[in-house]
Amino acid sequence: MNTVTRPRILVVGAGFAGVECVRRLERELAPGEADVTLVTPYSYQLYLPLLPQVASGVLTPQSIALSLRRSEKYRTRIIPGGAIGVDPEAKVCVIRTITDEIVNEPYDYLVLTPGSVTRTFDIPGLAEHAIGMKTLAEAAYVRDHVISQLDLADASGDPAEREARLQFVVVGGGYAGTETAACLQRLTHAAVKRYPRLDPGLIKWHLIDIAPKLMPELGDRLGRSAMEILRRRGIDVSLGVSVEKVSEDSVTFTDGRVVPTHTLIWTAGVVGSPLIDTFDAKKVRGRLAVTPEMTVPGHDGVFALGDAAAVPDLAKHEEGAVCPPTAQHAMRQGRRAAQNVIAALRGEPLQPYVHTDLGLVVDLGGKDAVSKPLGIELRGLLAQIVARGYHWSALRTNVAKIRVLVNWLLNAVAGDDFVRTGFQRGRPARLKDFEYTDSYLTPEQVRAEVRESQGTERS
Incomplete structure (x- = not known):
């Protein structure tokens, strides 16, 4: 029996989009209005544009790893782990924790900001x-x-x-x-x-x-x-x-x-995180197709933004134009997505994302x-x-x-x-050793895991 009375907002990913979304939710939600949970394998936000300066030794690694636990007075619950599957029908996200346990996290609103992985091709070696x-x-x-x-x-x-x-x-x-x-x-x-x-x-x-x-x-x-x-x-x-x-x-x-x-x-180049392939949804050049309000069509309460989503770029006034996967867009999308989640929670109209590149x-x-x-x-x-x-x-x-x-x-x-x-x-260590792209479930495995978990809870 579900004893949760407050709506559950689950944010997946602590990149620019995810962190900005959580920060805005923290500021604008009334106390007790909703429970916010953030899923991330690392308790820091990486400032990705300065990564080449870490590689060249100009900057130390910890200088661009912004601690989530130190920098924010979070009411948000942080789950240390990675989301490996989503079942939008059951409204459940499957998570592998850093202790290698598989847990099913229910949600009412899901904000997908899992980022991207390196794009590779079938090149020998x-x-x-x-x-x-x-x-x-x-x-x-x-x-x-x-x-x-x-x-x-x-x-x-x-x-x-x-x-x-x-x-x-x-x-x-x-x-x-x-x-x-x-x-x-x-x-x-x-x-x-x-x-x-x-x-x-x-x-x-x-x-x-x-x-x-x-x-x-x-x-x-x-x-x-x-x-x-x-x-x-x-x-x-x-x-x-x-x-x-x-x-x-x-x-x-x-x-x-x-x-x-x-x-x-x-x-x-990059492609959207393999997480977006764990459930059935339309893709646009390897990214989730979303509305200008960043909702995923056909999936109630699911939002997607950042590198993993093909957010329409309304500022370009070109048919089919989508926002490039940049930090500038991700941060602003995170703020707008948070406002739209709150609007959906309160029964208010959602607003489209519009931003002119600076x-x-x-x-x-x-x-x-x-x-x-x-x-x-x-x-x-x-x-x-x-x-x-x-x-x-x-x-x-x-x-x-x-x-x-x-x-x-x-x-x-x-x-x-x-x-x-x-x-x-x-x-x-090579490409496959850092991004763990083989750890995600198939849509069938996600549904089986959720059904098994729900059956265990009922019994």
Whole structure:
């Protein structure tokens, strides 16, 4: 028998969208009006845009991991675990807790913000040998891996192995890939000065993308400026090119080139979390189809937003336009979704999500950056100030702001120590080792789990 009297609001995911939704629910719900629960495997919100600076050692990992328990006076109950299935008919979310228990969490309103996972393709050797850049652990691992390549090259007496250790390939010409290649190239350029036996000319970075333009959202002129900055640094940028196959010590491009390397960093886009495939709903290019109010058609009380949802972009006035998976949209969608959940709870009309993009910022490390705030094209130091100022102001807590600012100042004054922390001592970790994409249930398994649980409760 259900003894719960207050409506139950369940938020899945603690990214930009989920955290903003919970914060708004906390502020606007009357005391005792509803019970709010947040499901997340980690008790922090990751400030994803600064991940390349963690990989390059400019920022420490904890500076962009914003503690949920420290920063908020939550009335919200936090379930440490991951949602692995949803049964909208039974209004139950299946959760695997961090103690590896399977629990069924009932809800009246479900807000899905599970985020995204790295998009991969059926390329021979990719899953076994590529490294991702989607999580905090991956960023820390990438840094260790890159520095270890310098150490291994320095220790090797084989010219061919040394050449392979000192070549690095980044796939993906979007913001993540471009910033990752730019920041890590600066790291290796500075580090090689401390390796007198290594020829700096042997270090080569390759940035490739199947698209014809680098970061097309920036426009032609800023895109060309970014390309010029990268090439001036010695980064080989190849567009209209992808990966054909990957081995332990080489990458073959679709244009026939074979690059001897032990480092392939894969940032070629994202798709919605596998959670959205655990129940029957329409998808749009790998994301849940939702209304402008962010409700999932055909499923009562279910909202979806952020990277996992194809939220219509009403500000573009183009048929079929959806919001890009950016932090800027996710944060604002989270606030609007919270208001719509409360409106649904109170029997009031829901409001559509409308937001005009405020611009884009791309931090290429040092004094290099390109930015387009409010449509104004900026380059160089001014663009860098705007980029870092935007990220700094977007950090949610004062503790995070202080940590990031101190890290930036310390790195500018003292540089990097090029220290490895020991991730490389175990077996190599690749794409599938960080995102746990094989842990989700099928729709049939979800329904079976819920039926079994409900049968046990009745008996």
